[in-house]
Amino acid sequence: MKPREHFGSRFAVIAAMAGSAVGLGNIWRFPYVLGEYGGAAFILVYTVASLLVALPIFFAEAVIGRRSGSDTFGAMNKLAPGTAWKWAGLITILSPLLILSYYSVVGGWSVQYLFKALSFDFTGGAAEAEVTGYFGQFISSTWQPILSHTLFIAMVAGIVLGGIKNGIERFSKVAMPVLLLLILFIVVYSLTLPGSMAGVKYLLKPDFSRLNADAYAAALGQAFFSLSLGVGTVLTYSSYVKKEENLVVSGVGTAISDLVFALVAAFAIMPAVFAAGFEPGSGPGLVFQTLPYIFNKMSQGMPILSTLVSVSFFLSILAAALTSAISMLEVGVAYLVDQKGMNRRRATWLLSLGVWLLGLLCSLSFGPLADVKLLGRNIFDLLDGLCSNWLLPLGGLIFTLFVGWWMSKPDVRDELTNGGTCNVRIFNAVYFLMRYLAPIGILVVFLSNLFL
Numbered sequence: 236m237k238p239r240e241h242f243g244s245r246f247a248v249i250a251a252m253a254g255s256a257v258g259l260g261n262i263w264r265f266p267y268v269l270g271e272y273g274g275a276a277f278i279l280v281y282t283v284a285s286l287l288v289a290l291p292i293f294f295a296e297a298v299i300g301r302r303s304g305s306d307t308f309g310a311m312n313k314l315a316p317g318t319a320w321k322w323a324g325l326i327t328i329l330s331p332l333l334i335l336s337y338y339s340v341v342g343g344w345s346v347q348y349l350f351k352a353l354s355f356d357f358t359g360g361a362a363e364a365e366v367t368g369y370f371g372q373f374i375s376s377t378w379q380p381i382l383s384h385t386l387f388i389a390m391v392a393g394i395v396l397g398g399i400k401n402g403i404e405r406f407s408k409v410a411m412p413v414l415l416l417l418i419l420f421i422v423v424y425s426l427t428l429p430g431s432m433a434g435v436k437y438l439l440k441p442d443f444s445r446l447n448a449d450a451y452a453a454a455l456g457q458a459f460f461s462l463s464l465g466v467g468t469v470l471t472y473s474s475y476v477k478k479e480e481n482l483v484v485s486g487v488g489t490a491i492s493d494l495v496f497a498l499v500a501a502f503a504i505m506p507a508v509f510a511a512g513f514e515p516g517s518g519p520g521l522v523f524q525t526l527p528y529i530f531n532k533m534s535q536g537m538p539i540l541s542t543l544v545s546v547s548f549f550l551s552i553l554a555a556a557l558t559s560a561i562s563m564l565e566v567g568v569a570y571l572v573d574q575k576g577m578n579r580r581r582a583t584w585l586l587s588l589g590v591w592l593l594g595l596l597c598s599l600s601f602g603p604l605a606d607v608k609l610l611g612r613n614i615f616d617l618l619d620g621l622c623s624n625w626l627l628p629l630g631g632l633i634f635t636l637f638v639g640w641w642m643s644k645p646d647v648r649d650e651l652t653n654g655g656t657c658n659v660r661i662f663n664a665v666y667f668l669m670r671y672l673a674p675i676g677i678l679v680v681f682l683s684n685l686f687l
Contacts, residue, residue: 273445
């Protein structure tokens with residue numbers, strides 16, 4: 236059997252895992268969810284949820300992945316042979332592929348917007364109404380979104396084909412630092428727009444009256460979505476982590492990176508939202524309406540700079556989308572390679588084709604299939620709701636129950652302390668959070684989805 240690949244360094248581990256976490260969940264989803272639930276107060280709840288509930292689930296997945304050195308199905312089968320746990324692992328192979336089918340549609344939007352930026356459509360003197368109104372026209376059309384979706388899937392497949400070190404690691408180590416620098420630049424410019432300080436106030440002055448049961452559940456759900464929990468991506472990536480690597484440091488580094496990117500993205504988007512007069516809670520199209528507005532404004536005084544920045548920023552959004560997408564595809568690829576004996580090339584293209592086909596339906600649900608409703612939702616929203624509200628929490632519950640209640644405590648301690656060489660003093664606290672608080676947090680998400 237071919238030796239299992241490993242990440243080359245701690246930076247590579249954090250870059251790859253942070254890349255899986257930092258994606259459209261931070262730049263596309265977080266700003267509009269934040270806008271729906273009142274700004275600063277939601278940020279506080281989200282931060283607590285990320286550190287006390289989401290991070291322990293991250294540790295649980297990481298323990299299973301590195302302990303087994305296998306895909307999600309193989310990991311459960313290896314650590315709990317002869318039990319039904321392996322079928323629970325199979326669920327977390329299906330989840331990321333379903334997510335990727337609609338996630339790739341949004342990734343395709345970033346491809347299209349990059350082409351628009353390269354064509355100077357946002358910085359060539361177009362009317363503001365034309366720039367901000369383009370989004371609705373684009374997603375409701377037929378062929379352009381499908382072409383963008385196809386290009387995005389092809390790029391994801393191309394990176395995964397390179398393997399762990401030459402594909403995923405190499406891409407993540409370059410993309411993550413560049414992404415942060417570009418977003419910081421947008422923050423600086425966004426804060427100079429007339430009226431932007433209202434957006435800053437929105438992000439810094441908590442209004443706790445806006446918090447309700449929905450907001451707390453949304454914060455937990457966003458933490459799940461943003462850190463890519465419950466879908467086997469952390470487990471799969473951890474199976475490529477060397478035994479001497481400190482899992483706790485890697486996990487904390489990933490969680491902090493994810494929080495920082497989310498907050499920086501909020502300060503890049505929200506000031507511009509208020510400056511442009513948009514509604515903060517206006518939904519998934521918020522970023523794709525706001526950013527063109529910023530670049531259109533910039534072009535009135537700095538045409539060359541605005542073009543450069545618009546191209547760079549939409550390239551960075553695409554990079555963020557790709558880092559998360561490759562982790563989702565890798566979950567299924569690892570399963571086919573480990574359990575079915577497929578070579579990486581065949582597994583990658585087979586799964587990419589399946590994701591692409593389902594993604595076509597998601598893309599068309601904004602246009603020709605807009606009237607096709609299931610449970611009152613179009614196909615895109617149905618898959619998003621199924622995965623975000625049910626499959627992600629279910630996967631997280633499976634992993635935390637497995638580590639906290641099935642695996643022996645000495646085995647868990649061995650992984651999180653590297654055989655007693657690190658993290659010994661904090662192990663009991665981490666173990667308590669994994670065993671008790673994380674499952675309770677997940678049950679809160681389930682109950683909120685049932686009754687709210």
